Amino acid sequence: MKFPTHVNIHEVCPRDGWQRYHQLLPTDIKISLIKSMIDYGCNEIELGVFSKIPKLTRQYQDMEALASAILPYAEERGVKITSLVNDYEDARRSLDLGISNVSCFLSVSEEFAKGFDTTAEKSFADLAAIAKLPDVNVTLALGAVFGSPFGDETPVSRSIAYARRGIELGASVIGLADSAGMAAPDQIRSTLCVFLDSFSPSQLSIHLHDTEGFGMANAYAALECGITDFDTSLGAMGGCPVIPNAKGNIATEDFVNLLDKLGIANDVDLDKCVAASLAMSRRIGNPVISAKAELAKVQQ
Incomplete structure (x- = not known):
């Protein structure tokens, strides 16, 4: 297996990063921080969730104001804006605000799906309807691919079947999420090998959490498998509101540092990324979590 030559960074801090943050963030601060994420060179930003x-x-009652301020800024700089949606009506709301790149959530775990008041069949029905909307680009975001925090089984065969059905219904990309951060590198490799028998790397993205401390090792394993699209979160913020003791995503700055050390091209200016992480920490009072930002803070 060979490393990819270039990796796409999908910054999910405004959605996954802030969704369970204890303090409601003022809209003007969100706008300023999101613009700093665009400025460091990420390829895509997940602006929020419609549900x-x-x-x-709770953190996304200001999506109209965010979209109005961010979409023109992002378009000028060639950055794609995305959203996470729960159903067809949510996707319509996203499109109405000008966000046509949507991730449609579907859990491989039946127990996890209950936390979102949905089932696999309902999610498939919503996906089919969403994919028929004009000018929409749909990612099927498969949750709990690498294990359920609620104890039910999530076999790879089910994930593959769901992914195939998603493509047939109109999804262009399948997002594979370690929602609870339960995976280890060998599982990442073995699961991705099965997926790559049926899908090309360009049809897959990966979303990793660092709950058990394996996030960056899992990202390395995914790189070995040739995955080129990664969700990351500035400052390692994040955590699903329906998962007990959920932890954040892999830190954007730490992942970019890994890519740089491996000689894998990406579009992120690491110094600007670290500066954005430290500025976010200061402005919202979130502790510095990522290794790269912590090192920079000590050296200041």
Whole structure:
């Protein structure tokens, strides 16, 4: 297996990073921080979530203002803006605000799906309807691919079947999420090998959490498998609101540092990325979590 020559960074801090943050962030601060993420050179930014579930949307009552401020800024700089949606109506709301790149959530774990008031069949029905909307680009975001925190089985065969059905219904990319951060590198490799028998690397992205401390090792394993699209979160912020003791995503700055050391091209200016992480920590009072930002803070 060979490393990819270039990796795409999908910054998910504004959505996954802030979704369970204890303090409601003022809209002007969000706008300033998101612009700093665009400025460091990420390829895509997940602006927020559209859902009818209060625990998922507590931080996202200002999506109209965010979209109005961020979409023109991102377009000028060639950065794609995305959103996470729960169902067809949520996707319509996203499109109405000008966000046409949507991730449609579907859990491989039946127990995990209950936290989002949905089932696999309902999610597939929503995906089929969403994919028919004009000018929409859909990613099927498969949750709990690498294990369920609620104890039910999530066999790879089910993930593959769901992914195939998603492509047939109109999804262009399959997002594979270690939602609870339960995976280890060998599982990442073995699962991706199965997926790569049926899908090309360009059809897959990966979303990793660092709950058990294997996040960066898992990212390395995915790179070995040729995966080129990664969700990361500035400052390692994140954690699903319906998973007990959830931890954040892999830190954008740490992952970019790994890519740079491996000689894998990406579009991120690491110094600007670290500066954005430290600025975010100061402005919202979040502790510095990532190794690269912590080192920079000590050296200041």
